[in-house]
Amino acid sequence: MPPITLHFLQASRSIRIAWLLSELNLDYDVNFADRLPNMKSPEDFKTVTGNPLGKAPALRDGGVTVYESPPMIHAAEATFMLHALAITYFPWNIPSSVSPNIRQQTEAGLSINVQKDLDWLETELSLSTGPWLCGSELTAADIMMQFSIDFIMKTELGTGGRSWPKIEKWLRDCGECGSYRRAMEKTGYELTFKLPEVK
Numbered sequence: 531m532p533p534i535t536l537h538f539l540q541a542s543r544s545i546r547i548a549w550l551l552s553e554l555n556l557d558y559d560v561n562f563a564d565r566l567p568n569m570k571s572p573e574d575f576k577t578v579t580g581n582p583l584g585k586a587p588a589l590r591d592g593g594v595t596v597y598e599s600p601p602m603i604h605a606a607e608a609t610f611m612l613h614a615l616a617i618t619y620f621p622w623n624i625p626s627s628v629s630p631n632i633r634q635q636t637e638a639g640l641s642i643n644v645q646k647d648l649d650w651l652e653t654e655l656s657l658s659t660g661p662w663l664c665g666s667e668l669t670a671a672d673i674m675m676q677f678s679i680d681f682i683m684k685t686e687l688g689t690g691g692r693s694w695p696k697i698e699k700w701l702r703d704c705g706e707c708g709s710y711r712r713a714m715e716k717t718g719y720e721l722t723f724k725l726p727e728v729k
């Protein structure tokens with residue numbers, strides 16, 4: 531039996547990984563799931579994949595499960611920013627005839643993904659062997675992720691008033707990192723992003 535299992539949700543990004551494995555001539559098993567009528571994946575599929583975000587694809591290689599490819603660098607944009615920006619853009623574009631109640635319900639629905647993402651990052655940081663996302667050394671993953679997380683935390687987009695202590699410590703460490711401070715001094719950068727008032 532091949533040691534690799536691809537958790538494959540139909541009509542999804544899962545095809546990327548099937549293609550990649552195929553291109554690499556790697557043998558693999560496939561755990562298929564069809565989408566539910568609401569286009570979500572079945573609950574048991576989410577449990578089986580081992581992906582705490584409950585998304586596909588996920589790939590198990592021996593004892594290791596990988597999701598988000600390439601991990602963290604891709605996730606900074608394609609997961610964290612995508613989910614947060616949906617909440618940013620929504621009030622800018624919603625017709626003023628839509629009731630406040632519907633607006634609140636929609637924002638609450640969109641916030642679920644942001645909070646799941648932050649829960650995942652909190653877990654990753656608790657599993658790290660050092661202060662950074664991938665252990666004791668600063669990597670591109672930290673540098674990519676820092677802006678996304680700083681943006682979400684400062685604007686409180688979708689955070690629902692919750693706190694994530696490990697993420698907050700990691701953000702402070704990023705802020706105190708010598709190369710970050712040098713980049714700030716050179717560019718005059720500061721993140722002061724005020725979301726416009728909703729009409």
Ligand SMILES: N[C@@H](CCC(=O)N[C@@H](CS)C(=O)NCC(=O)O)C(=O)O
Nearest residue numbers: 542543570571585586587598608609
């Ligand atoms: N950034 C992630 C996105 C994963 C993702 O959002 N997958 C969708 C399918 S394309 C999914 O699992 N949706 C089902 C659900 O949310 O229940 C990646 O590239 O792996």
